[in-house]
Structures are given as C-alpha cells and as structure tokens.
Amino acid sequence: MxxxxxxxxxxxxxxTMSLLNAEGPDLxxxxxxAGINLLWHPSLSEETGTEMRQILDRILTGxxxxxxxxxxxxxxxxxxxxxxFHVMGGTQKPMIHWxxxxxxxxxxxxxxxxxxxxxxxxxxxxNHTDATGLQYEGEIYGGLLGSEYRSGAKEKVVNIxxxxxxxxxxxxxxxxLALGEFSEDSVDALGRPRMYADQLVHHGCNRxxxxxxxxxxxxxxxxxxxxxxxxxxxxxxxxxCNVRPWNGTGSCTKxxxxxxxxxxxxxxxxxxxxxxxxxxxxxxxxxxxDMPKAWFVALASLSKAATPERLRENxxxxxxxxPPTIHKRKR
Amino acid sequence: MSRMLxxxxxxxxxxxxxxxxxxxxxxxxxRVNSPLYRGFEQILxxxxxxxxxxxxxxxxxxxxxxxxxxxxxxLADAMELEVPPNGQLATSxxxxxxxxxxxxTHFYLFFMPDFAREVYAGENWFAPVRQRFQAVKGDAARExxxxxxxxxHLMGIMAGKWPHTLSLQPGGTSKPVDAxxxxxxxMIISGFRRFLENTLFGAPLEQIAELNSxxxxxxxxxxxxxxxxxxxxxxxxxxxxKLDQLGRATDHFLSYGNYLQGGDKLFRSGQxxxxxxxxxxxxxxxxxxxxxxxxxxxxxPQHPTEGTTNPSMDNRHGYSWCKAPRLNRxxxxxxxxxxQLVNGHPLITDLARQSGGNVQNRIVARLLELAIxxxxxxxxxxxxxxxxxxxxxxxxxxTATGSGLVEAARGSLGHWISIKKGKIENYQIxxxxxxxxxxxxxxxxxxxxxxxxxxxxxxxxEQEPVAVQHVVRSFDPCMVCTVH
Numbered sequence: 001m002x003x004x005x006x007x008x009x010x011x012x013x014x015x016t017m018s019l020l021n022a023e024g025p026d027l028x029x030x031x032x033x034a035g036i037n038l039l040w041h042p043s044l045s046e047e048t049g050t051e052m053r054q055i056l057d058r059i060l061t062g063x064x065x066x067x068x069x070x071x072x073x074x075x076x077x078x079x080x081x082x083x084x085f086h087v088m089g090g091t092q093k094p095m096i097h098w099x100x101x102x103x104x105x106x107x108x109x110x111x112x113x114x115x116x117x118x119x120x121x122x123x124x125x126x127n128h129t130d131a132t133g134l135q136y137e138g139e140i141y142g143g144l145l146g147s148e149y150r151s152g153a154k155e156k157v158v159n160i161x162x163x164x165x166x167x168x169x170x171x172x173x174x175x176x177l178a179l180g181e182f183s184e185d186s187v188d189a190l191g192r193p194r195m196y197a198d199q200l201v202h203h204g205c206n207r208x209x210x211x212x213x214x215x216x217x218x219x220x221x222x223x224x225x226x227x228x229x230x231x232x233x234x235x236x237x238x239x240x241c242n243v244r245p246w247n248g249t250g251s252c253t254k255x256x257x258x259x260x261x262x263x264x265x266x267x268x269x270x271x272x273x274x275x276x277x278x279x280x281x282x283x284x285x286x287x288x289x290d291m292p293k294a295w296f297v298a299l300a301s302l303s304k305a306a307t308p309e310r311l312r313e314n315x316x317x318x319x320x321x322x323p324p325t326i327h328k329r330k331r
Numbered sequence: 332m333s334r335m336l337x338x339x340x341x342x343x344x345x346x347x348x349x350x351x352x353x354x355x356x357x358x359x360x361x362r363v364n365s366p367l368y369r370g371f372e373q374i375l376x377x378x379x380x381x382x383x384x385x386x387x388x389x390x391x392x393x394x395x396x397x398x399x400x401x402x403x404x405x406l407a408d409a410m411e412l413e414v415p416p417n418g419q420l421a422t423s424x425x426x427x428x429x430x431x432x433x434x435x436t437h438f439y440l441f442f443m444p445d446f447a448r449e450v451y452a453g454e455n456w457f458a459p460v461r462q463r464f465q466a467v468k469g470d471a472a473r474e475x476x477x478x479x480x481x482x483x484h485l486m487g488i489m490a491g492k493w494p495h496t497l498s499l500q501p502g503g504t505s506k507p508v509d510a511x512x513x514x515x516x517x518m519i520i521s522g523f524r525r526f527l528e529n530t531l532f533g534a535p536l537e538q539i540a541e542l543n544s545x546x547x548x549x550x551x552x553x554x555x556x557x558x559x560x561x562x563x564x565x566x567x568x569x570x571x572x573k574l575d576q577l578g579r580a581t582d583h584f585l586s587y588g589n590y591l592q593g594g595d596k597l598f599r600s601g602q603x604x605x606x607x608x609x610x611x612x613x614x615x616x617x618x619x620x621x622x623x624x625x626x627x628x629x630x631x632p633q634h635p636t637e638g639t640t641n642p643s644m645d646n647r648h649g650y651s652w653c654k655a656p657r658l659n660r661x662x663x664x665x666x667x668x669x670x671q672l673v674n675g676h677p678l679i680t681d682l683a684r685q686s687g688g689n690v691q692n693r694i695v696a697r698l699l700e701l702a703i704x705x706x707x708x709x710x711x712x713x714x715x716x717x718x719x720x721x722x723x724x725x726x727x728x729x730t731a732t733g734s735g736l737v738e739a740a741r742g743s744l745g746h747w748i749s750i751k752k753g754k755i756e757n758y759q760i761x762x763x764x765x766x767x768x769x770x771x772x773x774x775x776x777x778x779x780x781x782x783x784x785x786x787x788x789x790x791x792x793e794q795e796p797v798a799v800q801h802v803v804r805s806f807d808p809c810m811v812c813t814v815h
Contacts, residue, residue: 010369012811013344014392014494020436021483021493026476028467038467042341046444046466049337049795076369084644086367089348090338121389125374128642164392164494220505221722246492248484255491255498256505260385273379275497318507318721 001037002178003067005059005102006112008042009086009095010122010131011073014164015113016043021247022167034175039064049090056098059105068177069106071099071134074115074122075144078130085129096144099134103145107152108177109134110160112170117159117191118265119143125269133159135191139265155184159191163262166244169196192238192263200289201234201251201259204242211235213307214300215315220275221256224315228284231275232258235288239263332359337795338366340803342441342466344393345810347768349803350650351796353789358799361777361784363768368624368652371815372640375758380406380727380750383758387746388495390760391812393436395494396429397739398812401746401760404735407501409750412725416593418503420711421489421721423590423597424516425499426737427704427711428485430589431523433740434667434697435531437807438561439464439475442694445800446568450790456571459558471561478526484519488512503722508715516712524705532702533560539702543677545685548695562698574691575682578802580783581662582687584669585611585766587745589738590707597707598738602663603672606684611658613736616745618761619655622648622770632657632773635747635759636732652814655769655778656761664688664779665742665766666806668696676703688783690805697807727753739763741807762812780806 008016020027020043031038040047040055047055058064075096076085083094091098103109111134114120119138123131135143135157143157150156160169173193176182188197202208210216210225217224226232234242237259241251252259260274261267272278278285287296310322338348346367352360371390375383387402388395400422407414414422444466451457463471486493489506498506508516524536532539533555539562542548548566557567569575588600601608617632626641628648632655633639642652657663668688671679679699682692728750735746742763749757769778777785780803789796 008346010367012389012392012395012494014389014395017392017395017494020440020476021480023477023480026473026480028473028476040341042339042346043344043440044467045341046448048341048800049339051795052339052341076367079642079644085369085642086346088339089346089364089366090336090340092336121374121386122369124386125376125378128370128373129368131369163389219722219724220500220502221507221720241492245487247487248481250487250491252491252497254487254506255489255496256507257491257497260497274382274385319509319717 002035003037003039003065004070004174005039005066006041006070006072007095007099009071009073009099010076010129011113011115011120013043013072015072015170018164019167019170022171027167027171030171030175034178036174036178039066053091056102060101062105066102066105066107068108068110068174069102070110070112071116072112074119074131074133075099076122076129076131077144078128081130099144103149103151105152108155108158109151110158110173111135112160113165114161114163114262114267117161120163121268123268136265156191158187158193161190161192161263162239163267166196166241166246168244169193188238190265196240196244197238197263199238199240199243201237201239201241201253202288203240205234205253206242207253210311210315212303213311214304215307215311218316221318222316223318223320226253226258227277229277230258231260231273231277233261233286234259236286237261237263337799342444342804343808343810344391345813347803347808347810349784349799351784351799356789358784358787358789361781362650363770363778363780364651365653365768365810365814367810368642368814370640370642372758372760375755378755380409380748380753380755383748383755384497384500390815391809392494393433394429394739394741394744394762394809394812396426396490396496396499397737397744399496399499400426401735401737401744403499403501404737405733405746405748406727407733408735409731409733409748410501410725410727412502412723414503415720415723417715417719417721418723419591420715421504421506421508422499423592424485424708424711425490425496427590427708428483429493430740431701431704432479432483434701435475435479437740438694438698439471441807442804443471443565444469445797445804448797450793450797454571456567460564460568463564474530478523482519482523485516488516500722502724505722507721508717510717513712513715513717517709520705520708520712527701527705531561531698533563536702536705539699540706544681545678548678565694569691574801575686575689577787577798578690578783578805579687580664580779582683583661583663584672584688585658585663585665585743586670586673587611587736587738587743588673589670598670598674601673602658603669608673608675613734613745615659616761617657617660619657619772621655621773622650623654624649624652625654635745635761636749638747638757638759640759651770653765653769655772656766657772660774662769662776662779662782663766665763666693667700667740668693669742670738671696671699690801693805729753741809742766744812760815762809762815764806764808764810764813767806768808768813
C-alpha cells in the first residue's frame with residue numbers, strides 16, 4: 001500500500017472539493033486501484049480528534065510509513081513568525097510546525113493548489129498573515145521548507161498548482177507516484193507536473209478563430225476572443241484546461257470569462273484589474289508565449305484588417321448571428 | 332468537572348476545535364474555536380471593486396458560488412443594475428447546483444459516517460449501516476460520488492467550472508445558454524433526480540416535498556423497510572438514538588430567503604421564533620468582537636457597514652478568530668431548517684413545534700430541500716429563453732455602497748461593500764457558520780452551537796463523544812467561510 005496523508009491549512013478547501021469531482025472512475029475507485037491508502041483526509045476520514053492525532057504521532061515515531069504528504073492551503077507564518085494564524089485544532093501547535101516535521105518523514109511532499117505551492121490567494125494584498133507556499137514564496141524559491149529541502153525520495157516539493165486544481169491533475173500525479181513512474185523530469189521549472197503544465201490554456205480554446213482574426217469580446221457574455229479587452233491570459237497560462245475539460249465540458253473561457261493564469265506564482269496580484277487587459281498605445285502588454293512583439297503587432301494589424309464580417313459581428317454578441325457559410329461543390 | 336479539547340474536528344469544511352467542560356455524563360459548557368485566520372476583508376481593501384468577483388469565491392471551496400452571488404449582488408446594488416430574467420434564472424440554477432451538491436455531500440460524506448463508528452457496534456442496526464456509510468469504505472459514498480460529479484456538469488455548461496467561477500456577474504451571467512445546452516441541462520438534472528428518487532428517498536421527489544406533517548412522514552417511513560432507502564435509514568437511526576432530543580440551540584431562526592425570480596424569492600426572507608414568522612431587517616445586524624482575537628473588542632458591536640477587521644491576539648477574553656454576529660442582540664440559528672421554517676413548510680413547522688431545532692430536524696430539512704428544489708431547477712431551465720439577453724452592463728460608480736444577501740447551503744450569507752474612488756474602501760462578510768459557530772458576545776451569551784452542545788450526553792470513557800460529533804456536524808459547518 002502507498003500511504004497518503006492530506007492536511008489543509010490556509011486555503012478554501014476547494015482543491016479537495018474539485019478532487020471529489022474526479023470521474024471515470026471516481027476518486028475512491030482510483031485510490032483502490034492504485035493501492036493508495038488514505039491514512040487521513042480532513043473531508044473523508046472517520047478519525048477525528050485524538051484518533052487523528054495518534055496517526056500523526058505514529059508517523060513521527062516512524063511506526064507508520066508516510067509515502068506521500070499532500071498539503072492544501074498556504075502556510076501562515078504570522079503573526080510575527082509565530083504561526084498562530086493557524087493552530088491545528090486540538091493540538092495547540094501551529095500548522096507550520098506540523099508540516100515541517102511531517103515533511104521530514106514523507107517520501108514525497110506534494111503541494112495541492114496554488115496556495116500550497118506558491119502562497120496563492122491567501123498571500124494577496126499586503127500578505128498580512130505572512131503566507132507562503134511549501135517551497136516557493138511567490139516566484140522566489142525557498143518558502144516554508146527552504147530551497148535545500150528534499151523529501152525522503154530526494155525530490156523537491158511537487159507543485160500541483162491551480163485555483164482550484166483539476167481533479168485529474170492530482171489523481172494522475174498521485175497514481176504516477178504510487179506506481180513509481182515519477183521522476184525529476186516529470187515536473188517543469190516551477191515544480192508543476194508537465195502533463196498539464198507543458199500546455200497553454202490557449203490550446204483547444206473554442207474562441208481560437210476569433211483570436212486568429214483579433215475579433216474581440218468587449219463585455220461579459222460576448223462570444224469573441226477575450227485577450228484584447230477582457231484580461232484573458234490563456235495564451236500565457238500553463239495548463240490544459242481547454243483540452244482536459246472541467247465538470248464534463250467546461251473551462252473558464254467556455255464559461256465566458258478570462259483565464260487569470262491561476263497555475264502561476266503570484267497570479268493573485270496581477271497589478272491591474274483581472275478582467276481588463278492593460279495596454280500601451282493600444283497594444284496588450286502581455287504577449288502570447290514565445291511570440292516576438294514586432295511580429296505580433298504586424299500579424300494583429302493584418303488579421304484585424306482581414307476579419308470576416310461573420311466573426312466581427314459574432315464577437316460582440318451573446319448569440320450566434322452568422323453561422324459559417326456552407327460551401328457547395330462547383331458544378 | 333473535567334475539560335476536554337476536541338480537534339482537529341474533521342468532516343467539516345476547514346479546521347475546528349471545541350473545548351468542552353463536562354461532568355460525569357454531560358457537556359456543561361462549550362467554547363468553539365475557529366482556529367484559522369486568512370483575512371479576506373483585509374486583502375480586499377484597496378482593490379478595484381470588480382476584482383471582488385475573483386477574490387470572494389476563493390473564501391470557500393464548498394460555498395464558492397454562494398460567495399460569488401453575494402458579491403455580484405452587492406456590486407449590482409452599488410451599480411444600481413437590473414438583471415434580465417435569463418440572468419436571474421442562470422444565477423438561481425448555478426446557485427442551486429452548488430447548494431444541492433453541498434446538501435448531498437454533507438449527508439453522505441460528512442454526517443452519516445459517524446453512525447458507522449465502533450462505539451455503535453453493539454446496536455442491532457450496526458452491520459448494515461457500517462456496510463453502507465462507513466467513511467471511505469462504505470457503499471453509499473461510492474454510489475453518490477459519480478452522481479454528484481455528473482450533477483456538477485451543469486457547472487461545466489453554465490459556469491465554466493466549479494469551484495471558483497467568474498461567470499456570475501453583477502448584471503447576470505457571462506455564459507449565455509443556447510438551445511442545445513438547454514436540453515443537455517434538462518438531461519443532467521433528470522439524472523440527478525433519478526439518483527435521489529432511487530437511492531436517497533425511495534420515492535418520487537414530489538411525494539417527499541408534499542409530506543405535510545409528522546404523521547405523514549411516519550406513515551411514509553413505515554410503508555417500506557428501514558433499509559429500503561437512505562432517508563428511511565436515517566429516520567430509523569434517529570428514532571433509535573433519539574436524535575430529535577439532541578443539539579437544541581436557541582430555536583430562533585434566520586433566513587435571508589433565496590432564488591430570486593422577478594421580484595420574489597422561492598424561499599422567503601424572515602425570522603422564526605416560537606412559531607411566528609416575522610420580517611428580517613438587515614439594519615438590526617451587529618458584529619460583536621468581545622470574544623474574538625480582534626482589535627476593538629471593548630467597542631460596542633457595529634453594523635457590517637461600519638465593521639472593522641484587525642486581528643490581534645491581545646484580547647484576553649478572545650478564544651476564536653470568529654466574530655459574533657447578533658440580530659437585535661439575539662443569537663440566531665441559520666441553515667436549511669431555518670429556510671423551511673421561515674418559508675412555512677408544514678412538515679418542518681410541525682417538527683419544530685414538537686421538538687425545536689435539533690439534530691434530526693436539521694437533517695430532515697436539508698434532505699427535504701433537495702426534493703423541493705430539483706423540480707424547480709427543471710422549471711427554471713425550461714424558462715431560459717436563448718433569444719433573450721443574459722447580462723446587462725454598467726460601470727462601477729466612483730463612490731457607492733451595496734449589500735448582497737443570499738442563502739448558501741448552510742445558511743445566511745451577507746456581503747457589505749463600500750466603494751471610494753472605484754476602489755474597495757471596506758468589505759465585510761458574515762457567513763452562515765459565523766452565525767452558528769460564533770463565540771460568546773458582550774453579554775456572555777454563548778453562540779448557537781455552544782448552546783446546542785450544553786447537555787449533550789457523554790458515554791463512559793469517551794474521548795471523542797459521539798453525540799458531540801452528531802451535534803456539531805448537524806449544522807454542516809463551513810469553517811473557512813466562518814472567519815474568512
């Protein structure tokens with residue numbers, strides 16, 4: 001059996017709620033099939049209070065083997081370094097101390113969601129709780145456990161970032177770990193599993209034809225591309241949301257709103273309104289990934305000039321006005 | 332007298348600690364501690380007002396949409412924006428999708444597994460209940476999870492994803508539903524209806540929703556074996572363990588009302604006390620800081636429009652990060668039971684007249700709501716008109732105030748915003764579990780759960796009293812919302 005312990009700290013619990021959405025098969029079947037044994041999970045396990053604290057004690061004494069420690073939510077070091085903004089219920093000990101001690105026993109340590117990975121939403125504003133990720137504080141390597149930290153299997157913290165995570169980003173990673181198929185090469189430079197982080201949200205976006213012609217949405221509900229006006233970062237965001245759908249068929253862009261790049265460190269402080277694209281001289285500040293600026297400007301002005309009426313009209317409408325023309329064979 | 336510290340208290344959303352004083356057989360006094368502080372009200376200060384739509388749903392992963400609806404409503408109030416009928420219908424559908432999912436999750440994953448605990452091994456009902464409801468291993472969770480996930484496909488169509496959508500806007504929704512999607516929504520809801528009718532109730536939803544008295548409920552229960560459906564199983568356990576005599580709080584209930592269509596709500600707003608429903612006046616809400624780890628604990632309680640949030644561990648009376656909201660200086664309970672009492676459902680009214688607010692009645696009200704709202708969702712989908720607009724548009728005013736009051740699964744949720752120079756000057760949130768799990772107030776009156784726990788029986792040598800587990804989880808607490 002592959003023993004898994006799951007702890008929650010300064011987050012919303014939404015990554016667990018998303019994990020419960022796993023389908024084909026469901027979460028419990030996945031765990032059963034992969035031989036993953038839940039030592040304890042805050043939303044699922046029977047054990048509470050003393051029973052749960054005994055599990056932690058037995059892990060720390062080495063009586064129970066800890067194969068993977070999953071931490072959801074950011075780590076609160078405040079106020080004044082005390083960690084008192086989250087004292088684990090019933091233990092009178094700050095959560096940051098529990099996580100430091102347990103991470104020393106874990107063969108793998110996995111950050112679940114952008115809060116645990118980088119600090120996330122809990123670190124927004126002036127970060128008055130001194131929130132940090134496990135091994136990153138925003139983009140800076142280090143975090144709670146420090147840059148030197150390596151788990152029992154000599155790995156850095158695995159960062160399954162996202163706000164929330166897609167259920168299968170978590171299940172696929174955990175199954176890889178349980179099967180022994182995980183290696184250093186499985187993650188990108190920010191510690192994110194490459195099976196989702198090697199893609200862009202732009203890939204498979206159903207607004208791609210509007211993007212090609214710069215036929216842009218102007219208001220919530222419009223059908224057009226949301227990059228030019230609505231703050232969409234899909235061309236820069238590392239995730240496979242439009243290839244691996246959410247809740248059956250969904251994604252943020254299919255829901256009619258901007259990708260806010262929630263898998264990236266410091267997404268919580270974009271330095272402008274999330275849903276408005278910052279521009280200089282009418283040109284969006286953030287360019288599509290790997291696109292030279294001069295070419296982008298040239299192509300954008302060319303494609304804008306070539307926008308078919310169908311796309312121009314549909315882009316600023318809630319409803320489809322013009323369907324694509326049907327081509328008839330020449331007789 | 333002895334003391335007992337229970338925690339971490341799991342199968343609730345977030346972290347929870349309960350300190351109990353006990354005599355040999357009962358809880359004599361309880362103090363409830365919400366041990367996590369993140370500080371969304373501080374994070375929001377100075378942000379562009381529209382960005383509250385990104386931050387506030389992330390207060391909570393289980394009540395995310397409720398937070399979005401409260402926020403969008405507060406912004407619409409500040410913008411003086413009207414929502415078109417399609418926008419209202421879409422908002423109600425997405426909100427109902429989350430609320431009903433949460434009611435189901437609570438019953439199967441959070442509440443029922445406590446009856447599979449070893450402490451009940453001597454009961455004659457134990458073996459089948461353990462087989463069905465044991466945490467992680469039971470059959471029920473394995474049956475329920477796929478139905479839950481498929482029901483949430485409504486979010487995939489209408490909200491992009493769940494949790495944490497940005498589709499809910501002050502003027503309606505950013506996701507217009509077209510004719511094909513409308514048909515698909517009907518199929519998703521019908522799949523969920525089938526699960527509820529076959530597995531949870533063992534009866535058509537309409538039959539459950541129309542149960543109008545205790546006698547009618549008991550007559551229905553006795554028509555089949557107690558193992559024939561999960562509701563009958565619960566009613567059997569409730570009778571065996573006398574759950575109607577466990578966990579009584581103040582019997583003063585509050586609901587903001589829910590599911591706005593035109594000018595009316597499906598569930599009306601109000602308060603219920605001693606069998607009488609009266610109007611709820613939002614001006615009578617105050618937040619008391621006397622026992623919270625907050626600055627200003629010696630100041631008189633403030634209305635949320637004047638509220639402040641400055642954490643400080645210097646308050647020597649403090650024992651929780653949670654503030655203590657009060658309505659006219661009274662402790663009130665909120666949740667599904669409150670919603671149906673205020674709305675005058677005859678079965679729930681009969682139950683409350685007989686035994687007040689207690690573990691059994693809270694659960695019955697929650698399951699009843701599933702039976703009432705699913706048929707409404709089918710009607711709302713049919714009323715969507717793909718030819719009409721889904722969203723109206725406006726601009727954020729330079730200076731304005733607004734409020735958004737909504738019912739989350741677990742009760743009354745309010746957002747109060749004030750905007751200055753287009754930025755958030757103050758943002759105050761009172762969540763359902765802030766009401767239910769508040770600490771004591773300046774009059775030293777305990778909060779609703781604290782009162783409900785007094786008198787709870789303790790078995791010999793129990794370290795984690797099982798009756799305490801039932802009482803706490805009967806409120807379906809959401810601790811991440813509580814403090815936020």
